[in-house]
Amino acid sequence: xxxxxxxDTIPTGPPRIRLISVALACWAGFVLVAWWxxxxxxxxxxxxGLLMWRQGPMLQPxxxxxxxxxxxxxxxxxxxxxxxxxxxxxxxLLFACGHRYESxxxxxxxxxxxxxxxxxxxxxxxxxxxxxxxLADFGGFSFPSGxxxxxxxxxxGLALILVRLAPNHRIAMLxxxxxxxxxxxxxxxxxxxxxxxxxxxxxxxxxxxxxxxxSLPNGRTGSNG
Numbered sequence: 001x002x003x004x005x006x007x008d009t010i011p012t013g014p015p016r017i018r019l020i021s022v023a024l025a026c027w028a029g030f031v032l033v034a035w036w037x038x039x040x041x042x043x044x045x046x047x048x049g050l051l052m053w054r055q056g057p058m059l060q061p062x063x064x065x066x067x068x069x070x071x072x073x074x075x076x077x078x079x080x081x082x083x084x085x086x087x088x089x090x091x092x093l094l095f096a097c098g099h100r101y102e103s104x105x106x107x108x109x110x111x112x113x114x115x116x117x118x119x120x121x122x123x124x125x126x127x128x129x130x131x132x133x134x135l136a137d138f139g140g141f142s143f144p145s146g147x148x149x150x151x152x153x154x155x156x157g158l159a160l161i162l163v164r165l166a167p168n169h170r171i172a173m174l175x176x177x178x179x180x181x182x183x184x185x186x187x188x189x190x191x192x193x194x195x196x197x198x199x200x201x202x203x204x205x206x207x208x209x210x211x212x213x214x215s216l217p218n219g220r221t222g223s224n225g
Contacts, residue, residue, distance in 0.1 A: 148202025
């Protein structure tokens, strides 16, 4: 089918050792940020990092009004409804194109990610910031950011799967996925519903999880039929 014509017959991707190394670096960063905020040492950084985007006695966002609207739109891309729809669409297309192993690999990235993040939130039980007016709805504890964690797992994970099938486009796909997931993480701070360390740790954890699963070996070495 035309939709699948640009995909290689034999899935390939970045060397496993590279994926594992970057995954370990991400999780090491997560542990460091988690310790930093849990110890209270990040308090000044978190306060400054959140309030630097606010102004005036009412602590309204800096810049024109459309900027906050734009970040609200960006944050929706990391929300559960959009991620679920995107994930289901990607799984169906991969399966329809004959890439059954890659569809299973993507499911292994996406499905546990939300559960992992929820468990981490319960472990750290960090209250939400109360430094500035909230510009978005939220639920649950603050650390790590669910939008950041799941956004990184979804978009970087999807890019890593597609890189296996279309390696000629790996730089563009990974760059776009990284940029979008970072924008989602930043939007949570801009909207006042997360501290910077919540967003940083969430992104590192989600990216690390996607990289761990993507480092699994190819499910076949022959045709993808």
